[in-house]
Amino acid sequence: MGETGSVRGPIRKIVEGPAGYVLEDVPHLTDYIPDLPNFPNPLQDNPAYSAVKQYFVNQDDTVPQKVVVHKAGPRGTHFRRAGPRQWVYFESDDVHACIVTCGGLCPGLNTVIREIVCGLSHMYSVNKVLGIQGGYKGFYARNTIPMTPKSVNDIHKRGGTVLGTSRGGHDTIKIVDSIEDRGINQVYIIGGDGTQKGASAIFEEVQRRDLAVAVVGIPKTIDNDIAVIDKSFGFDTAVEEAQRAINAAHVEAGSAENGIGLVKLMGRYSGFIAMYATLASRDVDCCLIPESPFYLEGSGGLFEHVEKRLKENGHMVIVVAEGAGQDLIAGSIKEKDIEDASGNKLLLDVGLWLSQKIKDHFTTKRNMVITLKYIDPTYMIRAIPSIASDNVYCTLLAHSAIHGAMAGYTGFTVGLVNGRHTYIPFYRVTESRNKVVITDRMWARLLSSTNQPSFLSPKDIEEAKKITNNSPSNINEDKYEDFHSPGRANDTTHLYPALL
Secondary structure, three states: OEEEOOOOOOOOEEEEOHHHEEEEEOOEHHHOOOOOOOEEOHHHHOHHHOOOOOOOOOOOOEEEOOOOOOOOOOOEEEEEEOOOOOEEOOOHHHOOEEEEEOOOOOOOHHHHHHHHHHHHHHHHOOOOEEEEOOOOHHHHHOOEEEOOOOOOOOHHHOOOOOOOOOOOOOOHHHHHHHHHHHOOOEEEEEEOHHHHHHHHHHHHHHHHOOOOOEEEEEEOOOOOOEOOOOOOOOHHHHHHHHHHHHHHHHHHHHOOOOEEEEEEEOOOOOOHHHHHHHHHHOOOOEEEOOOOOOOOOOOOOHHHHHHHHHHHHOEEEEEEEOOOOHHHHHHHOOOOOOEOOOOOEOOOOHHHHHHHHHHHHHHHHOOOOOEEEEEOOHHHHHOOOOOHHHHHHHHHHHHHHHHHHHOOEOOEEEEEEOOEEEEEEHHHHHOOEOOOOOOOHHHHHHHHHHOOOOOOOHHHHHHHHHHHHHOOOOOOHHHHHHHOOHHHOOOOHHHOOOOO
16 A cells, blocks of 8 residues: 655645545654554453453554445545554553533534543553643633542533633644643643644644644534534534524414514525424424525415415424524625634524514514514523433544544544544544535425425536535545434434444
């Protein structure tokens, strides 16, 4: 097998093999510190693992990005399989780890924190773990707390993050100065795509200084829009909790004359939560997401659909993702683009805007009496503790991160790919976003379930197909159905590989 690419600068370790096999490998400390010593993995002496059939992952094990390939087609892109290795590059007594959480809140953050601390302690007998408070700024503001299994014992039962979080504040030089000054040699960074880009920059600076420091990312986004991975932690919890808001909207709508329940859910760029919450509830009459444009007036528009459902059922429920309809709002409300500290465009409130538009149309233009109730549970959902399936997933992500760092891998993020935990290069999870494919059967199932119009012209459909076909993170349809189907929203069997 041949290796291409450079380990300096943007890290792209590409290994090519027969039949079109391509491994997008992750960096290793020995790439730039060639004489680094290694040691037998202490897990082989851990009584908890004595009954395990196979202690360690085979060094050559990889996971394909696509489940289904054509008989005569190439084997495609693979990622290195996560799990414990026979040799480690850190002695337990020498490990000084730190954990930081950045960006918005998400169910499961505390579980990941807890399991990194407990996993390091229970599996590798690591006793020096530092919590960086307040996001990236905490590195150079020197806000830190020591963390032990005892101090984190119950934190998974609470929402939010015990370390605190913030957006922005990424001064790479100051952060790496702090890492070097404190003698930290394992850095665990939990956050979304912006945070992972920051983690990549930290790794490159660590590498430039030839520091024996493993930099590991755990991807976090409640919207489930991180590329490559099957699903992000907290997503199951968000869909489950969204059901409560939809049920409340349905009760309110069904109890009033021409009642309309409007629920706004998370989904800045991707409408996964809105789509799965809609499919799971079966009480929704219309779901609006950022990937699928819609219009209000005229034949086939939203107003016509609302009026039809009110005449048929006397009430209706609408679910809208926060990023939907932004172009429509911008066209009616002239407002400059404003960004938050992470560089995300601040969205206009589609829920309030749509509520007012519906009220104005039916009371003034149609002279109909309607009762509209608007529910926005977004911050409530972000702040709750994770449910059982997410807790298990968070545990496996944390353990995979630990095994990778101890084995000397660095500059990677952990994630589930086709039901197996893998190590993915930073650039692969930050170069694009995972989005709902509106030309896929899953979206067709939603349209069939709600009986709503697609709002799409033939031209829109063709454009969507072009975008899907040209996207570097295009998801294989069979994989998409396997791991993103509503029937598996709370089915965690695919999250338990035989060997981590």
